[in-house]
Amino acid sequence: MFKNDRISEIFRQLEAIAGKGNVKTDEADLASYSYDSGLSMAKPEAVIFFEKIEHIAPAVKILSKAKIPFIPRMSGTNLTGGTIPLKGGVILNLSRLNKIAFINTENQTALVEAGVINADLQKALKPFGYFFAPNPASASVCSIGGNIAENSSGPSRIRYGSAGDSVLKLEVITPDGQTYIWQPDGKGPDLMNLIIGSEGTLGIITRAWIRIYPLPKHLKTYSIAFALMDQALKTAEQLMEAGISLNALEIMDKTALDASLRKKTFAFPHTMRSLLIMDITAEEQEMLEIYEKRALQICSENSSLAMETAEDEAGMEKLWNIKNRAFPALAKIAPDLVLEEACVPRSKLGEAAKKTKETLRKYRLTAGIIISPGTGSIQPHIVFDRRNQQDLRRVKNARSELTQECLKLGGSIAGYYGIGVDKRLSLNWIYSSKELGFLAKIKKSFDPYNLANPDKILPVNEDSALFEDSENKSIDSGLDAHTHTLLAALRNRADNRIASVICGSETQIKAPQETESLKKLSTRFLTTDPLLNKTDMTLKAGAGTDINALRELLRDNDMELQLPDTYGTIGGIIASGRAPEISRILLGIEIATADGTYLNFSQHMLKAARGYDISSIFCGSRGAYGVILSAVLKVCRIDDKKTFPKTSPVPFEPNEIHKAFKRAADPENLLNPWLYPLKEEYLK
Secondary structure, rough: OOOOOOOOOOHHHHHHHHHOOOOOHHHHHHOOEEEEOOOOOOOOOOOEEEOOOHHHHHHHHHHHHHOOOOOEEOOOOOOOOOOOOOOOOOOEEEEOOOOOOEEEOOOOOOEEEEEOEHHHHHHHHHHHEEEEOOOOOOOOOHHHHHHHOOOOOOOOOHOOHHHHHEEEEEEOOOOOOOEEEOOOOOOOOOOHHHHOOOOOOOOOEEEEEEEEEEEOEEEEEEEEOOOOOHHHHHHHHHHHHHOOOEEEEEEEEEHHHHOOOOOOOOOOOOOOOEEEEOOOOOOOOHHHHHHHHHHHHHHHHHOOOEEEEEEEEEHHHHHHHHHHHHHHHHHHOOEEEOOOOOEEEEHEEEHHHHHHHHHHHHOOOOEEEEEEEEOOOOEEHHHOOOOHHHHHHHHHHHHHHHHHHHHHHOEEOOOOOOOOOOHHHHHHHOOOHHHHHHHHHHHHHHHHOOOEOOOOOOOOOHOOOOOOOHHOOOOOOOOOHHHHHHHHHHHEEEEEOEEEEEEOOOOOOOOOOOHHOOOEEOOOOOOOOOEOOOOOOEEEEEEEEEEHHHHHHHHOEEEEEEOOOOOOOOOHHHHHHHOOOHHHEEEEEEOOOOOOOOEEOOOOOOOOOOOHHHHHOOOOOOOOOOEEEEEEEEOEHHHOOOOOOOOOOOOOOOOOHHHHHHHHOOOOOOOOOOHHOOHHHHOO
């Protein structure tokens, strides 16, 4: 139970900041904020409505001093219990912070407050001929701050990525009430991208500088019917491999279609069991026609049954509403609906769809399935009645089994809907206790008293106790001899408190002259054969691999990296911050800690929720937090390569969060110690 008086003790202080009547403690308000769009429920002790961003930090300082938890919340459309006040505390309602500060079409940027509704932003941009790329089905109610906190997106993810890919800069209030503005500028570890997808557990997003895009010059929507889901999936795979400029690509199964199309007039045959909806775009009408001809040939070769097309706005909206109506239509079938989701590598999507159907049949559950082929996301919308305990038990067991089946295929526990509380236990299936401990160090560095949206994303102690085999997941027996040698050297030096200078080709990070007496630890030999998967659009390479060798391999396969022209090893480019754009394409890493512990945070999916984005904090880390062993990078077709300005090294000045994480990750300051030179200061 919570102390009944802990809010009353600070009530007047909070109201003096937020304004009279903006601090709510009556039962009706508390009940209204005890749930979101997930399955979990818990009642807060108070709800604060903010009229101005400037009021948030002073309120957070008061709550932090009183050790009272707080949960930032906008629209409450979260699907995994991410805004549920599990430890009571205070809901920080930011929904009134909905100003669009500016729209700059010349620089293709906009500045928005966190509470701006996605659809309202799209409406404001449209007269200028621009749009914001993340466009989830809930766009009419979800907020930009929520999109970023969950790193969500929509059908256009295949072309523009998720919310994080459109963020240029963030204003964040940390759990101690300090305000920062972060961007991936190479001046230090990339804290901005670490915040993206952290679900309010590391800080409160208040403003976002975002990238906006010109509306496509030529765009056409297609809905293609198939008799089998496998045919639709095979078509999607071939469309993506054919170099067609796809703006969006989604697949629906029969159950989702039946719910969505009920009483609607569409010329689809009764034998349809799957529907593929896609947008094709081009700069020139002639090119659009070339893409269309190629796409329709692929559809025909895969035995498509029928097709509808649209080029005008009303027609395109009509076709996409087939998919957008699925969620509310399915919700009418039964009292409750839970949207399950997992991600797998694109090459495993067919197997994942088959396993999903088998699992749903096994537990006698009804679900409409939506699939996003571009990122390997599979989303069963399960309908049930939570008042029926057998129903609820079957749903929970099915969700668990669905997740495990996707993990067996090299997938993840979630993609676009976050982890929250509903999926936090599942991280035990991905990570060892040491890896979970490393994630927990990030949380503690930002939030030492566990006040910001506590008990979300990471399993709590009693959760981990349920998974006895967690120590066996990250075994390093499969590593090559060079990596084992490096790990052994780190362990030996840690035992003897010997500091190391981490170096690769020594073109990116140069130690100052006064550190010449320190022992070097080279990663240049970490050059296992690069692993390119063109279907999954991923490339894995050892940290010591030269970037130009990788580019040569990729060009031989008509692929490229979305990076400026630079030089050096992959590990050096990541750690140096010289090319901060790498954080956009870095999907995962393997690392060694200062004491020689091997940790695996790699993945081979274009989008997945796997806890905090460890890769981000290593971008620009200068080798101070751990040794990068390998990296998984997102690749693109050579024709899609962008141009970037030339880059140059920038100075690094650690802030308090950098220092806190250094203390947690390398308490003896053994790795590149000149970056944090006063050991005693950082061990306080």
